[in-house]
Amino acid sequence: MSEALELYPRTASAQASVGKIEIANISKRYGAFTALDDVSLTIEPGTVTVILGPSGSGKSTLLRTINHLERVDEGFIQIDGDYVGYRRKGNKLYELKERAILKQRIQVGYVFQNFNLFPHMTVLDNIIEAPIVHGLLTRREAINRAFELLDTVGLREKAHAWPRQLSGGQQQRIAIARALALNPKVMLFDEPTSALDPELVGEVLEVIKKLASSGVTLVVVTHEIGFARQVADRVVFMVDGKIVESGSADRVLNRPGHQRTQRFLERVL
Numbered sequence: 321m322s323e324a325l326e327l328y329p330r331t332a333s334a335q336a337s338v339g340k341i342e343i344a345n346i347s348k349r350y351g352a353f354t355a356l357d358d359v360s361l362t363i364e365p366g367t368v369t370v371i372l373g374p375s376g377s378g379k380s381t382l383l384r385t386i387n388h389l390e391r392v393d394e395g396f397i398q399i400d401g402d403y404v405g406y407r408r409k410g411n412k413l414y415e416l417k418e419r420a421i422l423k424q425r426i427q428v429g430y431v432f433q434n435f436n437l438f439p440h441m442t443v444l445d446n447i448i449e450a451p452i453v454h455g456l457l458t459r460r461e462a463i464n465r466a467f468e469l470l471d472t473v474g475l476r477e478k479a480h481a482w483p484r485q486l487s488g489g490q491q492q493r494i495a496i497a498r499a500l501a502l503n504p505k506v507m508l509f510d511e512p513t514s515a516l517d518p519e520l521v522g523e524v525l526e527v528i529k530k531l532a533s534s535g536v537t538l539v540v541v542t543h544e545i546g547f548a549r550q551v552a553d554r555v556v557f558m559v560d561g562k563i564v565e566s567g568s569a570d571r572v573l574n575r576p577g578h579q580r581t582q583r584f585l586e587r588v589l
């Protein structure tokens with residue numbers, strides 16, 4: 321795998337200044353059920369945040385609100401000061417039109433549990449599609465960029481393969497390259513290794529680890545505690561739609577302050 325990685329070419333001083341996420345008092349309900357309950361969290365630019373919690377605690381819902389795949393009922397989210405999914409006029413927020421939402425989403429890469437590659441496109445076409453459609457790069461530029469990203473994820477030789485010819489781990493690495501092709505400020509990973517056979521988990525986590533030092537803000541929902549320990553600047557633990565604690569990986573994983581965290585860690589470790 322190539323070591324060189326320049327995803328979001330920035331000067332050293334600018335590096336820490338984009339990709340700040342501010343989640344302010346958000347709540348999300350499905351009918352009478354509260355999936356997110358007054359969640360607030362500030363994520364600093366260029367950091368890695370791992371979100372842990374039992375199944376159904378709202379981790380995925382929280383992640384989806386960050387790029388407006390899910391609409392919040394209360395509160396708001398800002399990325400570098402821009403409201404996600406809304407624009408502000410006076411004291412009111414108005415939801416953006418679909419086109420503007422899609423444009424905003426360019427800044428936020430999303431990697432799904434099940435890869436979601438386009439099955440009818442080759443690996444290369446999967447990667448070049450979005451930057452061309454969004455008018456960010458010419459076809460030639462997009463192809464050059466795609467090969468750089470294929471080097472980053474160690475799969476240059478698969479450029480002309482079809483997704484179905486790849487292992488799950490390889491498909492997920494391509495899905496990461498595809499998300500990076502739009503030069504996002506923020507990358508969201510929703511249980512990126514949970515659909516993989518155990519022997520393929522490591523290769524995907526290695527790629528995410530590499531991104532950790534690239535300046536892109538990473539938010540990762542995962543059950544991989546070892547990964548959290550090694551890579552996370554911050555670990556957030558959720559239960560029943562609430563953040564019950566958050567802090568450094570060392571603090572939350574080694575000296576949890578909440579019984580629910582302690583019990584969860586005992587079960588997964």
Ligand code: ADP
Nearest residue numbers: 350353355373374375376377378379380381382
């Ligand atoms: P986690 O990622 O922590 O497993 P989720 O965010 O996926 O949890 O879900 C939180 C809760 O919200 C779950 O109880 C889930 O069943 C519920 N939920 C999620 N999406 C929907 C939906 N579209 N409609 C109804 N309930 C939902």
